[in-house]
Amino acid sequence: MPFAVRAAVTLIVFAATLGLVLRRPRGWNEAWWALGGAALLMLLGLVRVGEAADTLARGKDAVLMLLALLCLSAVVARSGFFEWAAIVSARRAGGDARALYRNTFVLGALITMVLSLDTTAVMLTPVVIAGARRLQLAARPYVISCAIVANCASLLLPVSNLTNLLFVSAFGLPFAAFVARMLLPQLIVLLLVYAVLRRLYRQELRRSFAVGRLAPASSVITDRRLFRASCLVLAAVSLGYFVGPPLGIPVYAVAFAGATALAVYGAARTGLTWRWLADVPFGAAGLAGGLFIVIRAVENLGLARLLVPAVQRLSGRPLWLSLPVTAGATAAASNAVNNLPAVLTARSILEQAHAREPLLLATLIGADVGPNVTIVGSLATVLVLTVARARGEEVGARDLLRAGGLVTPLAVLAGALVLAATYLF
Numbered sequence: 001m002p003f004a005v006r007a008a009v010t011l012i013v014f015a016a017t018l019g020l021v022l023r024r025p026r027g028w029n030e031a032w033w034a035l036g037g038a039a040l041l042m043l044l045g046l047v048r049v050g051e052a053a054d055t056l057a058r059g060k061d062a063v064l065m066l067l068a069l070l071c072l073s074a075v076v077a078r079s080g081f082f083e084w085a086a087i088v089s090a091r092r093a094g095g096d097a098r099a100l101y102r103n104t105f106v107l108g109a110l111i112t113m114v115l116s117l118d119t120t121a122v123m124l125t126p127v128v129i130a131g132a133r134r135l136q137l138a139a140r141p142y143v144i145s146c147a148i149v150a151n152c153a154s155l156l157l158p159v160s161n162l163t164n165l166l167f168v169s170a171f172g173l174p175f176a177a178f179v180a181r182m183l184l185p186q187l188i189v190l191l192l193v194y195a196v197l198r199r200l201y202r203q204e205l206r207r208s209f210a211v212g213r214l215a216p217a218s219s220v221i222t223d224r225r226l227f228r229a230s231c232l233v234l235a236a237v238s239l240g241y242f243v244g245p246p247l248g249i250p251v252y253a254v255a256f257a258g259a260t261a262l263a264v265y266g267a268a269r270t271g272l273t274w275r276w277l278a279d280v281p282f283g284a285a286g287l288a289g290g291l292f293i294v295i296r297a298v299e300n301l302g303l304a305r306l307l308v309p310a311v312q313r314l315s316g317r318p319l320w321l322s323l324p325v326t327a328g329a330t331a332a333a334s335n336a337v338n339n340l341p342a343v344l345t346a347r348s349i350l351e352q353a354h355a356r357e358p359l360l361l362a363t364l365i366g367a368d369v370g371p372n373v374t375i376v377g378s379l380a381t382v383l384v385l386t387v388a389r390a391r392g393e394e395v396g397a398r399d400l401l402r403a404g405g406l407v408t409p410l411a412v413l414a415g416a417l418v419l420a421a422t423y424l425f
Contacts, residue, residue, distance in 0.1 A: 002044070003301075010046050010297045013037055017294050018338060021287065022376050026355035030379075031283035031314045034290025038373050041297045055296045056289055061252060063288050063387055066116070067280075069159065073119040074279040075262045076234065077226040078272060083220035085349040086127045090135070090214055097137055098198070104128055105145055109153035114238055115159050117150040118284070121383035129391050135209040139388070141201040143395045146401045147384040148372050152411060159241060159251055162288065163343040167395075171360055177244045181361060184422055185415040189369055192414050195205050196407040205333035223270040226262075244424040255384045287379075288340070295344040303347045311353040319420035327416040330363045331370025331408065335377040339367040358423055365415040372404035377418040401405045 001009075017037030021030040041047045047055075076082075089107050093099035112120045125146045138239040154161035158178050168178060180359040198205070221227045240254035266272030272308040300305075314322045346363050371377025375397045377384060388395045 002208055006046060007042065007303075008040065010301055013041055013044075013046075014298055015418050016296055017290075018341065021291075022338070025115060029283040029286075031286030031290065034294065036290075038290040038293035041294060042102045046297045046300065047293055048051050051291045051296055051300070051417055055292045058170065058238075059166060060287065061250060062162055063285050064250075065159055065165050066118075066287035066288065067282070067285055068161055068252045069116045069119065070280050070282075070284060071277075072233075072237065072255055072259040072262070073115050073123055074276050075259055075266065075272075076230045077123055077279065078222065078276050079230045080220040080222045081144055081227060081230050082123045082127050084217050084227070085111075086124070086131055087217040087220060089215055090131055091211060091217065094311060095208045095211050097209060098205045100135075100137075100209070100247075101145065101198065101201070101205050102194070103186040104142055104196075105149055106157075107144055108149040109190055110155040111155050111287045112150050114234060116159065117154045117161055118281075118383065119147060120150040120153075121380040122281070122387065125384050126391060129388060129393055130295065131214075131375075133204040134213055135214075137207060137209060138204045139393050140399060141197070141383065142206050142393055143388045143393055144201075144399060145197060147176070147381045147400065148193060148197065148378040148404060148407065149190075149331045149371050150384065151378050152189055152369050153186070155365065155415070156182050157241065159255070161364075162258065166343055166347060167360055167364055170351070171357075172358070175251065176242055178322075178361075179242075180417070181357075181422060182364075185365060185418045188418045189365075189411045189415045193407050193411050197403060200403055201407065203290050223266075223272075226266050226270040226272060229262055233258045247267060253361055292344065295341055298341075298345065299348050304354060306347060307349050308353045311349055311355055311359070314355070315356055315359060319358055319423055320417060323358055323365075323420045324413055324416040326359050326362040327366035327370070327412050328409075331364025331373075331412045332366075334367050334371040335374045338376050339378050341373040343367045358419065360388050362416050363421055366412060366421060368382070369411050369415050370408060373401060374404075375400055 017033060020033035023028055033241050042052060085107055089103035090100055093103050108124055111124055118302065125143065128142045128146055129139050132142050154164065156179060158164045167173065237255055237258040241251050244251060244254045263272065263276065267274070314325060330342060332348055350363065352362060363391055372383065376382055381400065385395055
């Protein structure tokens with residue numbers, strides 16, 4: 001097949017696959033569209049079986065970690081943990097909508113860090129919407145907060161975002177060292193994002209609510225023993241993220257062990273049935289695998305090699321310049337074509353350019369903090385808005401652009417500059 005034809009077919013299938021994944025025609029799970037695009041490319045000979053197997057093997061650890069976190073989140077959700085956390089946050093706001101917004105933002109950040117941004121999107125968003133309605137508050141600011149914090153708070157831990165896992169596994173970045181380097185950028189990004197969003201929605205948040213409208217926090221706990229076990233397992237898993245890797249234990253094994261232990265305990269002591277497995281979106285593995293193969297077809301065109309010299313030149317520039325440029329370029333690509341394809345392509349370019357660690361982490365700042373301007377930027381954003389729409393809250397592209405377009409450039413720039421500062425001082 002002539003190169004021009006091969007390139008055209010590959011790019012058309014890539015664009016069509018991405019569009020179908022994001023729009024989900026007929027309500028079909030996005031995994032089917034991603035796998036369909038991958039299968040078509042393989043049938044056309046644009047990705048060989050060996051190449052597909054190699055690509056899936058390289059992303060194996062990241063996908064296993066994603067599935068482990070989704071399983072853990074599903075078991076924890078059966079205890080009523082997320083509803084309990086939301087009610088406690090609301091009660092501690094003392095009837096002040098501004099304090100409630102702050103507490104919801106912090107809760108979303110913590111859930112994202114420990115259980116991944118997809119958990120915030122799927123588990124926290126419906127709870128937040130239900131709470132806002134019960135308190136007779138406008139849900140829109142809280143929905144936007146869930147969407148933006150799910151992305152922005154996924155910078156700290158490798159397990160918080162699939163994009164992080166892909167880089168950690170590909171470049172061998174140590175877990176603890178990753179956290180140490182990303183800690184300050186994450187804090188600055190979150191503080192900046194919160195301040196801007198609080199200012200943006202100041203009119204909607206100038207309200208009070210009756211705390212008496214809230215149910216007692218204990219009333220949503222389905223089983224006290226399972227709830228207590230969930231809290232203990234979450235603490236143990238969080239510690240295991242740091243203890244496991246030096247002992248040769250992959251982080252996905254830590255998360256799977258936590259999910260399994262909690263499920264077995266729940267089945268033996270609390271009457272928990274294995275129906276919780278129905279709550280696990282196993283299609284996420286198919287989505288990731290399909291997109292891996294689709295991106296491999298794009299990589300086979302060799303277009304990424306054209307950017308390698310530019311990255312090599314950028315590596316020689318001062319960090320205060322090279323890191324914001326890298327983060328900004330990744331953020332722009334993420335908003336244009338989704339951050340997962342953007343990161344997979346960036347990974348290939350950075351590998352070929354033998355890029356240094358600062359550029360790798362700056363790329364993740366762009367991919368994690370950056371995709372908050374368009375609804376296609378991150379799958380988590382799509383999930384939040386889809387959940388909101390299913391519950392009658394029409395929060396769309398214009399709402400996201402209004403908030404994300406304001407805060408994202410500032411957050412990406414600040415995160416990159418703070419990251420550069422950690423290397424300079």
